[in-house]
Amino acid sequence: MATKISARNLSFFYGSHQALFDNCLDIEERRVTAVIGPSGCGKSTHLRIYNRIFELYRDQRASGELLIDGVNILDPQIDVLELRRKVGMIFQKPTPFPMSVFENIAYALKLHFKLPRKELQQRVEQALRAASLWDEVKDKLKNSGLALSGGQQQRLCIARAIAVEPEILLMDEPTSAIDPVATLKIEELMLDLKEKYTIVVVTHNMQQAARVSDNTAFFFKGHIIEDGPTARIFTNPKQKKTEEYITGRFG
Numbered sequence: 001m002a003t004k005i006s007a008r009n010l011s012f013f014y015g016s017h018q019a020l021f022d023n024c025l026d027i028e029e030r031r032v033t034a035v036i037g038p039s040g041c042g043k044s045t046h047l048r049i050y051n052r053i054f055e056l057y058r059d060q061r062a063s064g065e066l067l068i069d070g071v072n073i074l075d076p077q078i079d080v081l082e083l084r085r086k087v088g089m090i091f092q093k094p095t096p097f098p099m100s101v102f103e104n105i106a107y108a109l110k111l112h113f114k115l116p117r118k119e120l121q122q123r124v125e126q127a128l129r130a131a132s133l134w135d136e137v138k139d140k141l142k143n144s145g146l147a148l149s150g151g152q153q154q155r156l157c158i159a160r161a162i163a164v165e166p167e168i169l170l171m172d173e174p175t176s177a178i179d180p181v182a183t184l185k186i187e188e189l190m191l192d193l194k195e196k197y198t199i200v201v202v203t204h205n206m207q208q209a210a211r212v213s214d215n216t217a218f219f220f221k222g223h224i225i226e227d228g229p230t231a232r233i234f235t236n237p238k239q240k241k242t243e244e245y246i247t248g249r250f251g
């Protein structure tokens with residue numbers, strides 16, 4: 001399986017506070033990789049480097065390399081708008097824009113492409129279908145995205161991310177704010193989406209990591225302690241710390 005993303009000696013600083021230390025990690029293409037570890041160990045920080053979203057904040061800085069398809073995206077020459085099209089992100093709390101269901105997706109499309117109206121409509125429908133949301137919203141396209149249920153809002157955000165044809169989807173605890181039934185729908189969706197996209201998901205939920213991911217990386221205090229196939233990490237971890245975490249002895 002091809003490597004899509006490679007972190008090479010990746011470190012991260014909030015001002016003078018170092019949150020990540022020389023992370024090295026290879027992420028396989030069209031697979032789901034789970035990022036696990038106790039609170040504050042740097043999971044979200046790690047993910048936020050992949051689309052350079054951290055640059056929106058002063059005093060935050062990454063060093064080392066983050067290769068996507070072999071290109072270091074931390075290079076200042078990189079087109080950040082194009083990077084963020086290629087690397088979509090879904091957050092813990094659903095973040096629909098305060099506009100209609102249709103416009104939530106059309107807005108993202110218009111940001112990146114100039115499309116005739118008819119094609120815009122087709123692409124909105126395609127994205128909603130791919131996010132398993134079309135049947136639930138096809139009669140409410142003009143209603144506010146904020147009027148949907150939490151799980152539907154999260155799928156709307158997934159539809160918005162995939163509408164612009166990304167290659168990578170980052171999901172930072174995407175189901176922690178929604179109920180178990182909606183969570184299952186998103187997990188099923190992730191298994192569908194990995195046919196086309198490379199998915200990296202931060203989760204606190206060990207069952208979820210076991211259900212949806214092919215590979216797992218275990219973070220602890222800003223270091224990657226261990227990574228590899230999820231089945232092995234969960235049944236036969238090499239590091240004592242990993243075993244202690246997945247068996248619930250801390251975290």
Ligand SMILES: Nc1ncnc2c1ncn2[C@@H]1O[C@H](COP(=O)(O)OP(=O)(O)OP(=O)(O)O)[C@@H](O)[C@H]1O
Nearest residue numbers: 014017019037038039040041042043044045046204
């Ligand atoms: N904006 C910030 N300013 C300063 N320090 C921060 C900031 N955000 C995070 N940190 C620190 O960086 C470290 C890693 O935080 P991060 O949010 O990446 O951890 P996490 O593993 O995702 O945690 P959680 O599971 O609780 O979401 C922590 O020590 C945290 O306090």
